[in-house]
Amino acid sequence: PGNEGRGYVLRRILRRAARYGRKLELKKPFLFKLVERLVQEMSNVFPEIKEKQKYVEKIIKAEEESFNKTLDRGIDLFGQIVEDLKKKNEKTIPGKDLFMLYDTYGFPVDLTNVMAKEIGLEIDEKGFEELMNSQKQRGREASKDKFASVNISTESLEGFELMDKKETLFTGYDELKTNSKIIGRKKEGENELIILDKTPFYVEAGGQIDDLGSLIVEDNNYSVIDVTKIDNEIIHIIETGDDSNLKPGTDTLAKVNEKRRWDIMRNHTATHFMHAAMRQVLGTHVHQAGSYVGPDRLRFDFTHFSKVSDSELKDIETLVNEQLRRNIPLQHHRDTPFEEAKKMGALMFFGDKYGDKVNVVQFGDFTMEFCGGTHVHNSSEIGLFKIISESSISSGVRRIEAVTGAGVERYINRQIEQLKNKEEKLAELAEEKRKIEKEISKLKLKGNLGQISSLLDTPVKMGEINIYKSQVNAESVEQLKSFGDELRNKSKNAVGVLFADIEGKVGIVCVVSDNLIKEKNLSAGKIVGELAKLVGGGGGGRPHLATAGGKDVKAIPDALNKVEEIVKKFLT
Numbered sequence: 001p002g003n004e005g006r007g008y009v010l011r012r013i014l015r016r017a018a019r020y021g022r023k024l025e026l027k028k029p030f031l032f033k034l035v036e037r038l039v040q041e042m043s044n045v046f047p048e049i050k051e052k053q054k055y056v057e058k059i060i061k062a063e064e065e066s067f068n069k070t071l072d073r074g075i076d077l078f079g080q081i082v083e084d085l086k087k088k089n090e091k092t093i094p095g096k097d098l099f100m101l102y103d104t105y106g107f108p109v110d111l112t113n114v115m116a117k118e119i120g121l122e123i124d125e126k127g128f129e130e131l132m133n134s135q136k137q138r139g140r141e142a143s144k145d146k147f148a149s150v151n152i153s154t155e156s157l158e159g160f161e162l163m164d165k166k167e168t169l170f171t172g173y174d175e176l177k178t179n180s181k182i183i184g185r186k187k188e189g190e191n192e193l194i195i196l197d198k199t200p201f202y203v204e205a206g207g208q209i210d211d212l213g214s215l216i217v218e219d220n221n222y223s224v225i226d227v228t229k230i231d232n233e234i235i236h237i238i239e240t241g242d243d244s245n246l247k248p249g250t251d252t253l254a255k256v257n258e259k260r261r262w263d264i265m266r267n268h269t270a271t272h273f274m275h276a277a278m279r280q281v282l283g284t285h286v287h288q289a290g291s292y293v294g295p296d297r298l299r300f301d302f303t304h305f306s307k308v309s310d311s312e313l314k315d316i317e318t319l320v321n322e323q324l325r326r327n328i329p330l331q332h333h334r335d336t337p338f339e340e341a342k343k344m345g346a347l348m349f350f351g352d353k354y355g356d357k358v359n360v361v362q363f364g365d366f367t368m369e370f371c372g373g374t375h376v377h378n379s380s381e382i383g384l385f386k387i388i389s390e391s392s393i394s395s396g397v398r399r400i401e402a403v404t405g406a407g408v409e410r411y412i413n414r415q416i417e418q419l420k421n422k423e424e425k426l427a428e429l430a431e432e433k434r435k436i437e438k439e440i441s442k443l444k445l446k447g448n449l450g451q452i453s454s455l456l457d458t459p460v461k462m463g464e465i466n467i468y469k470s471q472v473n474a475e476s477v478e479q480l481k482s483f484g485d486e487l488r489n490k491s492k493n494a495v496g497v498l499f500a501d502i503e504g505k506v507g508i509v510c511v512v513s514d515n516l517i518k519e520k521n522l523s524a525g526k527i528v529g530e531l532a533k534l535v536g537g538g539g540g541g542r543p544h545l546a547t548a549g550g551k552d553v554k555a556i557p558d559a560l561n562k563v564e565e566i567v568k569k570f571l572t
């Protein structure tokens, strides 16, 4: 199923059936289950049904699932529309409602028609068509190359000053500049429409966009800003100020913008390789459902029932690049009789129209397809191929966008640029984080030092000696030590003992005032050694300040209680 041609016929049938199912309260996909039955009945006549059974079931189920998502809301909307009409006593569903049902809820107009007939209403199909056409028009305008912004209304050669009615010979497969003769012209508004006897300018077809370039007459250079085809004559649309040179019979050099055309040819040729690679990686059900090939990138739409996974995309990309590096020359079978081309095994698509003579484009044993576009002469001229995105455009149709050649270079540079920006941003954030952490630790230290000043207000007296002891909050042994310094600096005739729980372990610092070291022979190192034993650890240090550690955090209160006892022991 799809949105055009026979694909749309199929979609309409499936959606109508799905809606009948809804009337029977069938809320889950059910049509796909009928494939089994069809295989039983018909596979002796059509063996391919049996061969593709699983695939057909998958496709039908996916179609049902996607329509089911909007079916109920669409039916609700239809009900509202009908209500409104009844109030106004009208019998025709307006085009804009038909279009809304189609565009937002996926209701084919013939389905809405069936639903309307069931309750005796009509539909405004003409109004619907008008809205469809204006949507298509918008789509066409949006997809037009931004350089080629000219819209010519001409659809016939009427009004042309013609000296020859031979159709234009296209030389653009072999060369990008051609000496030719002006054989027809017409002035249209600001523009001059010029027909040449032969030209290298390619007119958009099969997704490959128009060539741009210039016509040179003597020393004058006229920009070709768009091209189009009328009755097999290639029309060059040029901006003219002084048009005196452009008379039929004048010789001219027709020059295609080479760099742009080469980029287009690289991208276009890559679609052949990508198509072949996709059929190998994803399966032969994949076929092209549309494409756009410009100088900057290529876009390829194809039938496939599910998202193409990252590893499949990688496989496709790798396969294409391996083939491109094989240096395969183009085999361009021009003007091959249609039947002969079919016999060669060239890939063609049902539903596409082909003339009696066709062009077949072949690269070795990897790809052979019917194609009228322009191509590089050798696979290696494409350079590299890189897929840049994969997405869904409608149910059962996926889109891959890719770049080649200089496009890959630009893509890589863009990625590097983005990466650099991100790295810079990361460095900025890291710097900011560092500053914030510094600020936080300063604040914490300030808060923690506060613990020491309040401790200084409440000494325990032991005769002359001031004992300061407490469990404090500290982040590290370093910090605990700095608290010890603070305590020692601000106290006199004192012994200070601080305990802390540092990440589940005991930290201890002990300080002793200078006079007590001299007069009483007290030593912080010795005191801390005794305390450490009480918390399952050890340590020591110099007489004025010593630290120790231990394992048993629960023993801290008990150890704190024994501080005086231990100090007393060293006094005697």
Ligand SMILES: [Zn+2]
Pocket (backbone or CB within 6 Å): 268, 269, 272, 361, 371, 372, 373, 374, 375
């Ligand atoms: Zn091609």
